[in-house]
Amino acid sequence: MSDTIRLGDRDIPYTVRPSARARTISLRIREPGLVEVIVPARHVIPHPEPILHRHAAWILRTFERLGRVAAAGETFGEGSRMLFLGTERTVHVERGDRKRPSITLTDAEIIVRLSPASPEDIRPLLGRWMRAQAGSVIPTRVRELNAAWGFRHANIAVRNQRTRWGSCSRRGNLSFNWRLLILPAEVADYLICHELAHLKYLDHSPRFWRLVERMCPAFRQSERWLRKYGQSVPL
Numbered sequence: 001m002s003d004t005i006r007l008g009d010r011d012i013p014y015t016v017r018p019s020a021r022a023r024t025i026s027l028r029i030r031e032p033g034l035v036e037v038i039v040p041a042r043h044v045i046p047h048p049e050p051i052l053h054r055h056a057a058w059i060l061r062t063f064e065r066l067g068r069v070a071a072a073g074e075t076f077g078e079g080s081r082m083l084f085l086g087t088e089r090t091v092h093v094e095r096g097d098r099k100r101p102s103i104t105l106t107d108a109e110i111i112v113r114l115s116p117a118s119p120e121d122i123r124p125l126l127g128r129w130m131r132a133q134a135g136s137v138i139p140t141r142v143r144e145l146n147a148a149w150g151f152r153h154a155n156i157a158v159r160n161q162r163t164r165w166g167s168c169s170r171r172g173n174l175s176f177n178w179r180l181l182i183l184p185a186e187v188a189d190y191l192i193c194h195e196l197a198h199l200k201y202l203d204h205s206p207r208f209w210r211l212v213e214r215m216c217p218a219f220r221q222s223e224r225w226l227r228k229y230g231q232s233v234p235l
Contacts, residue, residue, distance in 0.1 A: 005049055007056040010063070016048055026096030026113060027055055029062050029078055038094065051096075054116075058095050061120065084110060084130075085137065086185025093122060103129045134158045134178035138192075142174065145192050149215065151199040165191045165226075168198035179233050190222035 001016040014035040025043070028036040037048045052059070062078065078093045084105070094113045101118050103126065104111045112122050119125075139156040146153070154172040161177040168174055174195050180188040193215040201208035212219050 001048075005052050007052065008060050010060065012052070012059065012063075014048065014052060018043070024096055024098055025051060026094040026098075027051070027059070028092055028094045029059070033063060035059055038096075055095055058116070058120075062093070082110075083182050083184060085181060086183075086188070091122075091126075101125055105133075130181055131158070131160065131178045134176075134181050138176050138178070138180055141189070142176070142192050142196070145189060145215075146196055149196065151196055153196075153199055165230075166195040168195045168202065170202060172199055174199075182233060184222075184225065186218065187222040187225050190216045190219045193219070 002014065004011050004013050006012070012035055013033065014037060016037045016039060018041045019038050020041045022038050022040045024040070026038050028038060035052065037051065078091060080091050081088050082091060083089075087107070089106075090109050092109055092111050094111060095116065095118070096113065098113060098115050101115060102113045104113070110126070112126060114122070114125075135158050138158050142153075142156050152172060153174050154169075155174070157173065157175045158178050159175055161175070164177065165180065166174070166176045176192070176195070180191060183191075194212060197208055197211045197215060200211060216222070
């Protein structure tokens with residue numbers, strides 16, 4: 001089902017899409033300038049206009065913001081694409097009648113579901129969610145990569161570091177930047193292997209780099225990627 005509704009001084013096209021995964025009615029902004037009303041499967045909405053009118057202010061603000069983002073060439077926000085766990089996904093924002101914000105990860109999308117009272121800026125919410133994900137995903141990956149080498153380590157910590165991707169202490173404590181989650185998978189693996197290699201050689205001697213190359217044969221490509229793009233990683 002598709003139609004057009006008048007909100008403010010704009011005619012807004014919209015579609016209604018049933019979803020087997022949806023539990024509540026919600027709205028999503030589809031580019032360019034299209035609102036999608038998502039309804040639970042078998043839920044009948046003969047007239048979706050009331051929910052559209054109820055969220056008219058948010059719809060119009062979002063359209064205006066997306067217009068500014070497109071004009072400025074910005075790349076992060078609704079409809080943008082970003083790496084997560086080595087896969088490029090589209091960020092989508094839905095707003096509906098729910099008590100708390102939530103975030104769902106699919107094979108192709110990061111879906112941010114907001115309540116009417118949630119702030120417009122999704123960056124803090126998305127950042128907190130990613131840090132929570134990193135707290136379990138990164139230590140698991142460290143152990144997976146270390147399984148072939150058997151290096152002994154102490155604690156594995158995930159932090160919000162601003163100037164480094166990881167570190168290894170003399171006591172064998174490993175620390176990683178949570179932003180490894182939004183790097184290409186091979187780059188994140190290289191950074192983990194780099195710190196694992198420090199468990200054997202706590203320096204950057206030739207023998208250290210020989211070990212890194214054995215653990216990660218294409219590490220030089222990852223180093224080049226980090227030099228070129230590392231400073232532009234979002235959040």
